[in-house]
Amino acid sequence: MALLEIDRLQIGFDTEAGLLRAVDGVSLTLQAGQTLGLVGESGCGKSVTAASVLRLVPSPPGRLLGGEIRFDGRDILRLPAAALQQLRGREVAMIFQDPMTSLNPVFTIERQLGEVLALRFGLDRRAARARALEMLRTVGIAEPEARLVAYPHELSGGMKQRVMIAMALLCEPRLLIADEPSTALDVTVQAQILHLMRELQRRHGTALLFITHDMGVVAEMCDQVAVMYAGRVVERRAVAELFESPRHPYTRGLLASMPRHAAGPKAELPTIEGTVPSLLAPPPGCRFAERCAHRAGLDAAARQRCEHEDPALVADGEAWVACHFPLPGQAAPGVSHVAPAGKGRA
């Protein structure tokens, strides 16, 4: 059984313009000890999906429209408040891009870390202090004794981020959800934080759900990747295969537009023309159809299909792809299962 299963999740937001379907039928699984990357551009629904695992989507305006989330077999969306509270910070912890989402500005670092330890492990003040000091050192905070008595505003951005991560790690959660944890950090600090998260995983077998828009971070951290576009998962598979032979045209466009994949300095970068469709009234067919470069090579009947028929996320070899005419996968050498021979592509 997977540690985390998200099944056809639908989350909407009531807005003045109507119901905005931010997450529209997302299904994901994450095994214990593994890292799943949830990637996509602004507004694709990745953060809302992640927040819903701990039921952190504000309601109103947010609203569960359907689907299930199971953590270790438990139905999270229907869990009583007390049981949910037990889950948060014990079995599942979350870190955010903005550390002040997790830190309380009016309490010292010692008090905040101590509270977690008292709650989670029933440690007394002395034991909690010792454990907190040790963890601050582990996350690379210099002079941890001085930091314990500090308030969040007295710390630099990188330090606050580390304190938040220390707090999440102190829980020794079975699942750590990280929403763009390193986006606001400098690259050398980002490298330290990523290293730390890998260490945690190695030592405690923590599963990671990693939300990011940075494909470099995905390559570095993840076992599996789910690419989201306009509230849907469009491709889901192992990270190396995804980077080598993306099957969905959106994934390919996303990877190709990275400057480091350019033909050379100042060479024209591939772009994805157009904009994401409105999630107030998404198109009936494929949500990416209007911007799809691949569609130009299709015949009229096939194009009709893209525009009018909603593609489901289906297994095709080792990949899950939501596209009527996926790009051909390259049969990677040494893959044990038999890859389906190039399925008819116009």
Add this chain to the structure above:
Amino acid sequence: MSPAAPAHSAPGPVATASPLLQVRDLHKHYPVRGGVFGRTVGSVQAVAGVSFTLAAGRTLGLVGESGCGKSTLGRTLMRLEAPSSGQVLFGGQDLAEARGDTLRRLRREMQMIFQDPYSSLNPRMTVGEIVREPLVVHGIDSKAGQLQRVRELLQTVGLAPQTMERYPSEFSGGQRQRIGVARALALEPRLVVADEPVSALDVSVQSQVLNLMVRLQRERGLAYLFISHDLSVVRHVADDLAVMYLGRIVEKGPAGRLFQAPAHPYTRALLQAVPSADPRRRRQGVPLQGETPSPMATPAGCAFAPRCPHATEACRQSPPALQPLDGDAAHEAACIRLHEIDGSGG
């Protein structure tokens, strides 16, 4: 600087006698006030003796982490901040000595693009008014002529003429950054200082703006000072590179050589911290530890010494000067142990 011109070398003078921009030993200090009387108790050395040249039609990438002084440097060049000391020459003319008409002309020739396409455009002005404003301020052309120029500028950056009547809030991040570019181009500058111009954009939109900037450089012979923390973006656009750490340039030279054979230990650490973007070739080992020290408490010697794996006692004595590398006069690094550490990874 090697004139190993890219295939699309810019029109206009390729190598003029005096470079477009010359910066000589530029300093920018901010006083730090404390106590009830607000007395000056110290100073922050945001820019501490920076020198470089930038030729017409070329791009100098300025990289470094938060607090390294790269944005202050850009703002000081633009005279948004007055330098504490040092010289800035534009086309051989000292900016500090320019008055009246000369100063107005110099100001037209240097323009700026900002990071945040949300806050750098006045929400109460239409796009047409925003792009036209510099023309009005500088009294260029009749009203009809100005409007015609605005239409052409919008077309140049890929926006329809109808967008003139609309407000910034109606546009996406990428479109707003195009508006910012159109405004910067209105006065036909020769130098554009771009401070993190694509950092707030999604990757597929980022590639569109980068393509636009590269095309404009080719067509108009623009020089860019391209300030960014994103090394893969800088690698794509820069001809030359300067790496800053705590207010000083620690390494500079032709971008290709600097990326291939970084000499300064900080540059090496910075390049190693960038995620690999290849899931099959992940980084190994422990990343550089620590954070950039506060610019208020700059170490006496080499500012990087406290984090440097190669630092010795001699490094902590006085700040090292930039010196050319053996056999490569265009490539300089500020490290007294260049010869000892050469070839020890990187």
